[in-house]
Amino acid sequence: MAKLKIDRQASDNTYLHKDFHSALNTGLEYLETHYSEQAVRDYLRQFTLAWYAPLTKSLREKGLSVLREHYERIFALEGGVAEFHETPDDLQIDVHENPAVTHMRAQKIAISPLFVETVRTVGKTLCENTPFDAELLHYDETTGRYTQRFYRRGL
Amino acid sequence: MISCTEFIPAYSELFRFLETRDGEKAVTGFWEYISDHFLNNLRELVKEHGIKGCWLYWNRTLNEEAADFTMELDEDAGEFRITMHHCPSKGRLLTMTHIRPYPEYCLHCDILYRRVLEPLGYTYEFDSSRIDQAACSIIVRRKDT
Numbered sequence: 309m310a311k312l313k314i315d316r317q318a319s320d321n322t323y324l325h326k327d328f329h330s331a332l333n334t335g336l337e338y339l340e341t342h343y344s345e346q347a348v349r350d351y352l353r354q355f356t357l358a359w360y361a362p363l364t365k366s367l368r369e370k371g372l373s374v375l376r377e378h379y380e381r382i383f384a385l386e387g388g389v390a391e392f393h394e395t396p397d398d399l400q401i402d403v404h405e406n407p408a409v410t411h412m413r414a415q416k417i418a419i420s421p422l423f424v425e426t427v428r429t430v431g432k433t434l435c436e437n438t439p440f441d442a443e444l445l446h447y448d449e450t451t452g453r454y455t456q457r458f459y460r461r462g463l
Numbered sequence: 464m465i466s467c468t469e470f471i472p473a474y475s476e477l478f479r480f481l482e483t484r485d486g487e488k489a490v491t492g493f494w495e496y497i498s499d500h501f502l503n504n505l506r507e508l509v510k511e512h513g514i515k516g517c518w519l520y521w522n523r524t525l526n527e528e529a530a531d532f533t534m535e536l537d538e539d540a541g542e543f544r545i546t547m548h549h550c551p552s553k554g555r556l557l558t559m560t561h562i563r564p565y566p567e568y569c570l571h572c573d574i575l576y577r578r579v580l581e582p583l584g585y586t587y588e589f590d591s592s593r594i595d596q597a598a599c600s601i602i603v604r605r606k607d608t
Binding site: 309310311312313314315316317318319320321322323324325326327328329330331332334335337338339342343347350351354355358359361362379382383385386388403406407408426427430 | 468469479496500518538539551562
């Protein structure tokens with residue numbers, strides 16, 4: 309019978325626990341089944357307004373390049389594959405490999421049909437009170453591949 | 464996309480969202496749901512390996528979360544212990560300046576795991592007395608010991 313002991317410091321590992329994608333998926337599933345689809349969107353909007361407030365402020369002050377930098381960092385960190393096409397007034401992100409969906413599929417997790425809102429609602433909310441808006445041009449529910457466009461309003 | 468590295472504030476904000484809508488019982492209800500629907504990996508590992516299943520489960524999750532911890536298993540004594548010197552989740556929440564963390568955030572660790580382990584024949588002790596320093600401990604014991 310085993311007697312085991314380990315000591316770990318934070319610096320021994322990289323912070324990347326992809327099961328958190330699955331936990332978020334479970335949270336969305338809970339909101340949908342116990343409340344409503346709108347509750348999922350309301351929650352994601354509340355989260356985005358709170359958590360991404362500094363990002364939205366930077367978007368307002370510096371433009372779309374801050375979103376590009378934000379998403380480039382995330383996809384690099386998580387091993388996703390995305391292409392970025394940017395002009396001063398337009399940023400299109402083509403996600404060829406979505407790390408969240410890829411991880412959940414590998415774990416055989418049933419993905420909430422509202423998981424798409426982590427892209428659509430988050431993107432739209434990020435742009436609130438800025439000169440920009442967002443639209444989701446394409447989302448493949450099976451693979452999580454998507455195309456999202458951020459653009460200057462009124463053009 | 465929301466990165467998995469942003470999950471902790473997302474989770475904290477979900478607790479707040481639920482409490483605002485339906486009070487504390489809504490948050491507790493969600494934790495019970497997570498325990499019942501999301502922690503099947505812990506449940507299955509403990510069913511298959513006994514108390515060593517706790518070691519197998521947390522050895523992966525705490526390393527992926529880059530926690531600062533000591534973990535001990537004594538199978539003969541039927542005891543498993545985690546001493547969390549610095550919880551990466553609570554630690555992050557304590558250092559975030561632009562959001563207000565859900566005040567009872569750490570309680571989910573008590574409800575989620577207790578609900579899995581007690582029906583399988585284990586006791587579960589959660590010491591939350593130092594969560595203001597992002598530190599805590601859990602002790603799991605086989606009930607026959």
